[in-house]
Amino acid sequence: MSEPSQTLDGWFCLHDLRKMDWAAWRNVPAEERRDIVQEFVDMVHTWKAVEEEENGSYALYTVVGHKADFMMVNLRDSLNDLDHIEQEFNKLRIADYTTQTYSYVSVVEQGNYTPPKDGSDPLDNPNMRARVYPILPKWNHICFYPMDKKREGDDNWYSLPIDERVELMKAHGKTGxxxxxxxxxxxxxxxxxxxxxxGVTLFGHDALQFKKLIYEMRFDEVSARYGKFGAFYVGNLLETDQAQLFFDM
Ligand code: VOV
Structure with missing residues (x-):
């Protein structure tokens, strides 16, 4: 009989992907555009302040390709906090020139396939806490995609005995x-x-490493046999001091 593995759950996470209406944006006078961008930058600074107090974390990246122009990722204690962030953005003037092309709601998770034998709370371990309440790295590139584990005929992750899943995840961790x-x-x-x-969110210094890692993982049984993947979103770090340049026409 198969049983669920326990998970440790930390901050809630919202990926919010936006596309700019560049044609409408172009018609806004340059000075007003600068004010509007500054209003957005001010909001990102409030996210930074929350991060500095370790009450959440954020990432701001451009998105390359047709799927979006930029991506905001926020981590917070509750779904209510994320709702608030999303609505706050929607009320900014810049939002009038964006369309939300994709969004994703999840909770940062650590699979607890091998829980501590002494029965102690894994969240008492600072390393474990840092994994479920992570400060998102501000590395050069991001790669985000959603995924499932298959439930198709003989390839049903959810009917595999837990010790087999543990072994497959060990091999996955070794590749990673x-x-x-x-x-x-x-x-x-x-x-x-x-x-x-x-949701799989990867941060890298060199975008080529995403391809190398994900390709290599395709050969691990857990991905080869049980992985099912959604659309990929990749992009570049958008520093707040570069935001004016990014939105400039
Ligand atoms: C960058 C490297 C990297 C490393 C070191 C790593 C390690 C680990 C470990 C040790 C564990 C198990 C415990 C836990 O931490 O949950 C996991 C867990 C997980 N992973 Fe992973 N993963 C990586 C990277 C990594 C990638 C690139 C992917 C996408 C897979 C692909 O084919 O595109 C992925 C997926 C997952 C998932 C969906 C889970 C949860 C599965 C579940 O059934 O619960 N993961 N992962």
């Missing part, structure tokens, strides 16, 4: 650890919260 220092992964669970079962 080869990229230590190159890629930082944030895995967030979204069963019951959004359309897929997990």
């Amino acid at each position: 650890r080869k990229y230590a220092g190159e890629i930082k992964q944030i895995i967030s669970g979204s069963t019951g919260l959004d359309d897929w079962e997990w």
Whole structure:
């Protein structure tokens, strides 16, 4: 009989992807455009302040390709906080020139496949806490995609015995650890919260490492046999002091 593995759950997470209506934006006088962008930058500074107090975290990246122009990621204690952030953005003037092309709601998760044997609370361990309440790295690139584990015929992750899942996840972790220092992964669970079962958010110094890692993982049984993937969103770090330039016409 298969049983669920326990998860440790931390901050709620909202990925909010926006596309600019550049044609309408172009018609806004340059000075007003600068004010509008500054209003947005001021909001991002409030996210930074929350992060400095370790009450949440944020990431702001451009998105390359047609799917969006930029992506905001916020981590907070509750879904209410994320709702507030999203609505606050929607009330900014810049939002009038954006369309939300995708969004994703999840909770930062740490699979607890091998819980401590002494029965202690894993969240008493500072390393574990840092994994579910992470400060998002401000590395050069981001890669985000949602994924499921298959429930198709013989390839049903959810009917595998837990010890088999533990073994498959160990092999997965071994592949991932080869990229230590190159890629930082944030895995967030979204069963019951959004359309897929997990959000995978990767941060990298070099975008090519995303391709190398994900390709290598395709050969691990857990991905080869059980992984199902949604659309990929990749982009570049958008520093607040570069925001005027990014939105300039
Ligand atoms: C950057 C490297 C990296 C590393 C080191 C790493 C390690 C680990 C470990 C040790 C564990 C298990 C415990 C936990 O922490 O949850 C996980 C867990 C998980 N992973 Fe992972 N993963 C990485 C990276 C990494 C990638 C690139 C992907 C996407 C897969 C792909 O094919 O595109 C992924 C997915 C997941 C998922 C969906 C889970 C949860 C599965 C579940 O059933 O619960 N992950 N992951």
